[in-house]
Amino acid sequence: NIEYMFGIVGIPITEIAVAAQAVGIKYVGMRNEQACSLCSLFFLSSFFGLFSSRPGVCLVVSGPGFLHALGGMANATMNCWPLIVIGGSSDRNQETMGAFQEFPQVEAGRLYNKMSVRPSSLEVIPAVIEKAVRTSIYGRPGSCYIDIPGDFVNLQVNKSSVKYVECCLPPPISKAECSAVSEAASIIAHSKQPLLIIGKGAAYSRAENNIRKLVDLCGLPFLPTPMAKGVVPDNHPNCVAAARSMALQHADVIILLGARLNWILHFGLPPRFRQDVKVIQIDICAEELGNNVRPAAILLGDINTVTKQLLEEFSKRSLKYPSNSEWWKRLREKITNNEKRSKGLALQKTLPMNYYTVFHHIRELIPKDCILVSEGANTMDIGRTMLPNYYPRVRLDAGTFGTMGVGLGFAIAAAMVAKDRTPGKRVVCIEGDSAFGFSGMEVETICRYNLPILIIVVNNNGIYTGLNADTWKEMLKFGDPATCVPPVSLLPNSHYEEIMSAFGGKGYFVKTPEELQNALKASVTDKETPSLINVMIDPQSERKQQEFPWLTRSNL
DSSP states (O other): OOOEEEEOOOTTTHHHHHHHHHTTOEEEEOSOHHHHHHHHHHHHTTGGGSSSSOOEEEEEOSTHHHHHHHHHHHHHHHHTOOEEEEEEEOOGGGTTTTOTTOOOHHHHHTTTOSEEEOOSSGGGHHHHHHHHHHHHHSSSOOEEEEEEEHHHHTOOOOGGGOOOOOOOOOOOOOOOOHHHHHHHHHHHHTOSSEEEEEOHHHHHTTOHHHHHHHHHHHTOOEEEOGGGTTSSOTTSTTBOGGGHHHHHHHOSEEEEESOOOSGGGGGGOTTTSOTTOEEEEEESOGGGTTSSSOOSEEEESOHHHHHHHHHHHHHHSOOOOOTTSHHHHHHHHHHHHHHHHHHHHHTOOOSSBOHHHHHHHHHHHSOTTOEEEEESSHHHHHHHHHSOOOSTTOEEOSTTTTOTTOHHHHHHHHHHHHHHHSTTOOEEEEEEHHHHHHHTTHHHHHHHTTOOOEEEEEEOSEESEEOOHHHHHHHHTTSOHHHHSOTTBOOTTOOTHHHHHHTTSEEEEEOSHHHHHHHHHHHHHOSSSOEEEEEEBOTTOOOOSOSSOSOOTTTO
16 A cells, blocks of 8 residues: 655666556655655655555665665654665675675664565565564554665566565554553542643544543643644644743643653653653553653553543543643743743844744745644754644654754655645745755755745754854955864855756745745745745844753754
8 A cells, every 4th residue: 555655766776666666656766865765754654644554665775875764764763653665785696795885784774673674585575575564563663674685676486486465454553451541540630730741652643633632621731742733733722832841840740642751851850840740651662661750650552542541531530620720820921921022033123034033924924734844953943833733744843863854855755645635735844054955956856746845944054053144254264164164154145046946946035024925925826836935044043042942952
């Protein structure tokens, strides 16, 4: 049931791509293996309901091609998304002889994959594929690598000897122990300052309906992690994302729904959390339970199913957390103050623009149901707080692994599926200028397949911060830029929009809110042509002082 394959052809796998097309798989040729494997990650997460827990598939050449794809494999495994990477390798009879692009790919792949294997013969390839797919989607999802020696590609075999197998069944759905559900419900019922944290595991489990019911039934404040935004709409009155730091620091009971206590949630430790906080951990992976903080209750099982169990438990013992409680009053006061500060920054009239002004206009003009891809440092961080999500599985960013370069690959995959399944649905990719540089040549891929993606590059001439053109010129007077220019600086006023224009799309270079509004309106209206808006902002523009810091420079 795989419909798409992403890759870059070359020795020895060109014929595999041709064969894939011959059996009806759409092959999408990329410009870099990292973008190719990251592009495939879109499918593995089954975003916006078009696929049902099937892995993405990436095809790469041997040696350097395989090494470039390792970033995508690691990203998939770290983010718990299913991915199948098929890599060509040198002929078996040339091993240890210094063959073309010879490399121990199976061994290297084991570090980054749930399974890394070379079929022993052509006859067993179907069984190996079935196991790879099953391994990638069962339990905690992740990446699997299949190595295909060059001499396999055009080798012939008697068809009757091939060991065909049926496709694997969907992943089994597991429930939590009834006693654990009862214990968790009791802890929640006795909490004074509860907080529900929704992770991307909940999005992958398609638990949005049951989680929405739980939030409404119990009146719980909730906080989504970055790629869980939209599982419950960001404009729901119980969303406390704008008071994130305070909610985490003062909650006495935290319910983790498919979220991990890793760096994104400050490991669940003081001073970001209370020393005596009680954690109720709900996860599909037993090994994750108890990481960094000993839970007060553990519920091992599918997020959607366990949430339904909690709903059934609360139907027996009514719980409605009072909306006029002191906890809710404090949270709402903090939300109001933070939103007021952000609005003040967004409405500033000074030029160059700041991040908040740019995102204010983007929020006003992009479609509410668009698929939103975001990457960068400040660009991704501020965009997360400024751009609301109303639907599940329509937001993608650098994820748990903090991977830069994912943006255009994710956007291409999203647009390919939208083109086939939901024509008219827009894909908006918002990038920092540094992040855009990781995979900017994929603009050619976008134009080649005529994908009407809107790319917005928020350009501050650097990584975190940059220099304006005058300061840059002054710096060069001191000597070689390699010795005197700050390492975070990029070339001022780079015209990234001309890359899009060079390949036949539409490019816009904007410096003012009015120019930004006009470019956004033109790009959103044109549903046939790819476009790139290069938005110049103040090189020293940064986030307001951290009220809800998902990322810090030390994390990146």
